[in-house]
Amino acid sequence: MNQAEFLNRVVKKVRFLPDRPDIREELTGHLLDSKDWLMETEGLDEETALAQAIARMGDPDALGRELNHAHNPFLGWLWWLSQLVCVLTCCTLGLLLAFSLVAGGLGTIYNLANYSTPGDEVQQLMPVHEKLTLGPHRAEIRAVGWTKDGEIYLSYRTWTLGRYSWNLSAPQVQFTDKEGPHGGSGSAASSLFMSVGAYTYEATDRGAQTLIIGWPDWNGAQGPTTVTVELPAWKEGAA
Amino acid sequence: MTFDKGLLGGSTRLLVLSLLNEGDRYGYEIIRTLAERSEQAFAFQEGTLYPILHKMEHAGWVRAYEKTADGRKRRYYAITDKGKKQLADEREQWQAFSGAVTRVIEGGAHAFA
Numbered sequence: 095m096n097q098a099e100f101l102n103r104v105v106k107k108v109r110f111l112p113d114r115p116d117i118r119e120e121l122t123g124h125l126l127d128s129k130d131w132l133m134e135t136e137g138l139d140e141e142t143a144l145a146q147a148i149a150r151m152g153d154p155d156a157l158g159r160e161l162n163h164a165h166n167p168f169l170g171w172l173w174w175l176s177q178l179v180c181v182l183t184c185c186t187l188g189l190l191l192a193f194s195l196v197a198g199g200l201g202t203i204y205n206l207a208n209y210s211t212p213g214d215e216v217q218q219l220m221p222v223h224e225k226l227t228l229g230p231h232r233a234e235i236r237a238v239g240w241t242k243d244g245e246i247y248l249s250y251r252t253w254t255l256g257r258y259s260w261n262l263s264a265p266q267v268q269f270t271d272k273e274g275p276h277g278g279s280g281s282a283a284s285s286l287f288m289s290v291g292a293y294t295y296e297a298t299d300r301g302a303q304t305l306i307i308g309w310p311d312w313n314g315a316q317g318p319t320t321v322t323v324e325l326p327a328w329k330e331g332a333a
Numbered sequence: 334m335t336f337d338k339g340l341l342g343g344s345t346r347l348l349v350l351s352l353l354n355e356g357d358r359y360g361y362e363i364i365r366t367l368a369e370r371s372e373q374a375f376a377f378q379e380g381t382l383y384p385i386l387h388k389m390e391h392a393g394w395v396r397a398y399e400k401t402a403d404g405r406k407r408r409y410y411a412i413t414d415k416g417k418k419q420l421a422d423e424r425e426q427w428q429a430f431s432g433a434v435t436r437v438i439e440g441g442a443h444a445f446a
Contacts, residue, residue: 117383121383123361123407150379152377152380157380157381163388164388165387
């Protein structure tokens with residue numbers, strides 16, 4: 095009986111399949127160590143030494159049966175199954191997480207792009223591109239305009255340097271009537287540290303306006319906290 | 334002298350645990366040590382060591398790990414705390430057993446000791 099035959103006969107009796115390669119490996123290691131020792135101490139040639147090593151192992155069928163007892167199929171399969179369930183669960187969760195991150199990321203990018211592009215309802219769009227520094231926050235008043243309904247349109251961007259837990263709120267606008275800064279309504283898309291927003295503000299009249307845009311209540315800024323823009327009157331049917 | 338298989342059967346676990354208590358060993362090493370220390374008295378079918386080792390691993394008395402030495406990867410066994418307790422139990426049992434056997438067969442001589 096040669097080495098392969100011996101190992102096959104042993105391993106055939108082990109019903110728990112996942113353990114078969116390990117058993118093979120361990121017994122092979124034993125046979126090789128045994129062969130080496132026999133060659134060294136008894137001066138046998140390799141072939142004879144291996145044959146003796148195999149003989150010393152004993153009956154392969156009996157050995158296989160005993161090993162099968164030690165590798166309990168039921169518990170073994172249960173353990174293997176639980177490991178499989180674990181791996182599948184982790185993979186599924188991982189995929190779900192990856193998917194939601196990617197989808198979320200794509201969604202944010204879409205929003206950021208969307209809110210920076212004014213829609214059809216905006217007319218007389220006037221680029222401004224003035225920047226403000228408010229502590230660690232930065233703001234850019236990008237453009238102003240009118241909506242077809244006679245509201246004032248404002249497009250802005252804010253971002254924060256360093257790790258802050260909050261971003262700037264939407265800017266406030268004070269009109270020529272100087273009745274105090276007004277808040278507006280609209281939406282902004284925010285990512286981790288940047289917000290891009292498009293807001294509209296109810297104007298008291300549709301004539302030309304001197305707009306003071308920004309964060310007038312901000313304390314401790316080193317420069318201006320507002321931007322002043324001259325907006326021409328609303329025109330019916332303008333682009 | 335070759336022993337009746339029955340005699341060795343129960344004690345093999347005690348022998349193996351005792352050797353592992355001295356230090357981590359791999360299968361073939363255990364066979365060699367048993368043979369040398371017992372002066373060839375314990376030179377049984379070498380394969381039968383493995384079901385014993387694997388059952389002890391299953392019972393938590395030994396822990397297995399792989400180590401590479403001289404370019405060969407081998408499976409080493411180390412005794413656990415649970416295994417040390419088992420060893421102590423089996424050693425006690427063996428002493429009780431062999432003591433009892435001795436007392437029975439030498440009963441006559443000891444009667445007046």
